[in-house]
Amino acid sequence: MIFLDDTDKKILNTIQFGFPLETEPYKKLGDELGISENEIIERLDRLHDEGAVRKIGPIINRRGVGGTSTLVAASVPEEKVDEVAEYINEYHEVSHNYHRPEKFNIWFTISAANRERIDTILEELHEKTGVEFVDLPTKKLFKIGVRFNIK
Amino acid sequence: MAENLDDIDEKIIKMTQNGIPLKKSPFADIASKLGISEQEVIDRLKKMQEKDIIRRFGASIGHRDIGIVANAMCVWNVPDERTEEVGTIMAGFSEVTHCYERPRAPGWDYNLFAMVHSYTKEDCEEVAARISEATGIKDYKLLYSDREFKKTGVRL
Numbered sequence: 001m002i003f004l005d006d007t008d009k010k011i012l013n014t015i016q017f018g019f020p021l022e023t024e025p026y027k028k029l030g031d032e033l034g035i036s037e038n039e040i041i042e043r044l045d046r047l048h049d050e051g052a053v054r055k056i057g058p059i060i061n062r063r064g065v066g067g068t069s070t071l072v073a074a075s076v077p078e079e080k081v082d083e084v085a086e087y088i089n090e091y092h093e094v095s096h097n098y099h100r101p102e103k104f105n106i107w108f109t110i111s112a113a114n115r116e117r118i119d120t121i122l123e124e125l126h127e128k129t130g131v132e133f134v135d136l137p138t139k140k141l142f143k144i145g146v147r148f149n150i151k
Numbered sequence: 152m153a154e155n156l157d158d159i160d161e162k163i164i165k166m167t168q169n170g171i172p173l174k175k176s177p178f179a180d181i182a183s184k185l186g187i188s189e190q191e192v193i194d195r196l197k198k199m200q201e202k203d204i205i206r207r208f209g210a211s212i213g214h215r216d217i218g219i220v221a222n223a224m225c226v227w228n229v230p231d232e233r234t235e236e237v238g239t240i241m242a243g244f245s246e247v248t249h250c251y252e253r254p255r256a257p258g259w260d261y262n263l264f265a266m267v268h269s270y271t272k273e274d275c276e277e278v279a280a281r282i283s284e285a286t287g288i289k290d291y292k293l294l295y296s297d298r299e300f301k302k303t304g305v306r307l
Binding site (some may be wrong): 001002004012015016017018019021022023024025026027037041044045048050051052053054055056057058059060061062064065066069071073085088089092094095096097098099100101102103104106107108111134135136137138139140141142143144145146147148150151 | 155156164167168169170171173174175176177178179189190193196197199200202203204205206207208209210211212213214216217218219222224234235238239241242247248249250251252253254256258259264266268270292294295296297298299300301302303304305306307
């Protein structure tokens, strides 16, 4: 596990939502947090290397760009989980894929340009793996806003 | 493919979706490749945010790596006529990061999904118990992820 000091935590809690969209964002961030631009860049470089920051970029709304998404569950024998997960991960449209130790043990999300593409992916995956996939498309979105309160 | 975006917007998303560089002017290379100013790159990103094409621009956190290891998908079996009301209550909990209504399926009775991320499973269970208390929904389960096969986020 990565050790974070108070300054790291302050930076991480700020840049999840408050990343300044400016030509020199790290300078602006430094001004806001009372740290030099160079130190911000050095710290982010380290936090990125260590895995605390995956990336800084746009979080895309698939519906907003004219597309759709779904959550898919599958019940796969444990000894086949890795193999099936690899087939799933091959698709660029798969954005998340997790193992959860339950009856349905593989859970993944597909975001695609349209519903037809999702159907095609699920059919192909079924042909490749023989697994039955349970398609759970969003009926209603009540909330989305991932923000980790880093303590 | 993406009818709400023009060609330049789409290129900007594709050039930033895997992360902008950690250097003083992170938008300079993109601007010069597209033949527009850095300010235009930024203005277009802001515009896409206003139009909700981009939900937010910021850091994606490797939450497992920093100790947020209890990631619970809380699933709830809510009577159909109460989903609207219950979903709204759940979304009001600050600990809930995502909340969706999804269809039931054979062998799957749960129709509301709420994600809770925390440092310990006990924390997640405590949040779920409070949600259950607030909504009166007793039929629920917490499904924790114990392995991450992929987490790239949505990409064009």
